[in-house]
Amino acid sequence: MxxxxxxxSAADLPKQFYDQHHISFIPLRVFLDETEYEDLVSIQPHDVYEAMRNGKVPxxxxxxxxxxxDVFSKLAEKDAAALYIAxxxxxxxxxxTAVMAAxxxxxxxxxxxxxxxxxxxxxxxxxLAVKYALQLxxxxxxxxxxxxxxxxxxxxLEHIFTVNDLNYLARGGRISKTSAFVGGLLNIKPLLHVEDGKLIPLEKIRGKKKLIRRMIELMRERGLDLSNQTIGISHGDDIETAEEFKQLIEAEFQPKEIIINMIGSAIGAHSGPGTLAIFFPGNKKS
Structure with a gap:
């Protein structure tokens, strides 16, 4: 390079990806049972999801x-040009914090x-942005x-995702506890996206099948030349749903590549088990 x-670690790429391509890996921290861990180093996402299923709050x-x-100084001593994507x-x-350290x-x-x-x-x-930078x-x-x-x-980049249990978002203050309770009773699932880096509610949809169909529709509406793109799917310890979603995307868009990976501890601790997210280059105007 x-x-x-x-x-x-919030990029939700496998740890071996960083090792294989000699990319400096900076783990976010997870606190569980009064113990501090490093995401993907001393704790794995599956462990966090299991703890959440058992009622614990990481x-x-x-x-x-x-x-x-420490990381920046080692690179400075080597006099290597460096780019941190945060x-x-x-x-x-x-x-x-990275800017302060730099x-x-x-x-x-x-x-x-x-x-x-x-x-x-x-x-x-x-x-996907990290992988794009690596190719460049x-x-x-x-x-x-x-x-x-x-x-x-x-x-x-478009980010569209949903959570399986609204209570996890309520714990993190993203929605009210009342909304979580009512949504759970009615089987209402939120559809959210990221706009200028912020988490923004998009729609509320009743039922998993309708939700998946709507996510495909949004890809069709917002995607840019998806047959020539790499698409990302991340999931909250629910590989079966992610694989089913992948098949639907392949049938609809025939993309160049689809990457599936589990949502890491840093994000999964707030979104919870069963979260499903899709990422793809869109037709946004800069």
Whole structure:
């Protein structure tokens, strides 16, 4: 690679992906049973989902300032141009902490070319941006070219998802407890999307089959040349539904590639088991 890449665990890519491609991996932190863990390092998403099914309430936090400084300083010593693609600043303080750490490191290493992108993306949408940056770097693009292209890519990405149990969103303050209770009684599922990095309710739909059909419709309405794209599906420990959804997408759009991965602890601790999300380049205007 011409540029060293960095990403955090909210990208919901497998840990081996980072290792295989020599991308610096920065784990978010998970607190469960009064113990602190590192996402994908000392705790796996399945463990978090099992704990939630058993009534436990995990909490998450961003990486520490010192964690970023340690990673950045090692790269600065190697004098390697580096690009960190960060989890949406509207959903976590990770980006802001990284910027603070970078400013401190650059005081010591003023020639260090470190750039940080606020992806405004989450889960495998963020992961697709990391994979896109990797391809650009492998192809020999400069850090300036990669930074500009990844920003444009992130702006176009659609995130559409639903949760299986509204109570998890209620615990995180995303919706009221009353809404969660009523929605559960009526089998109402929320459809949400990400707009400028923020989590925005889109529609409420009754029944799983109608929900899946609506997600396909939204792909048709919002997608850009999907037959030539890589599409991401992430799930909250529900691979069967994800695989069924994949088959529907393949039949409808024949995309170049579909990637499926479990939603990691950093996001799954708030969305809960059974979450289903789809990510694809859209026809948004920059």
């Amino acid at each position: 011409t540029v060293h890449l960095l990403a955090d 909490k998450t936090s961003q990486p520490s300032l010192q964690t970023f400084k 989890f949406s600043s509207e959903l976590s303080g990770t980006y802001q 400013n401190e490191i650059k005081e010591e290493f003023p020639e260090f070319d470190l750039r940080i992108i606020d992806s405004k993306c989450a889960s495998l949408g963020y992961g 770097s492998t192809d020999g693009n400069t850090i300036q070219e990669i930074e500009a292209s990844v920003k444009d890519f992130c702006k176009s």
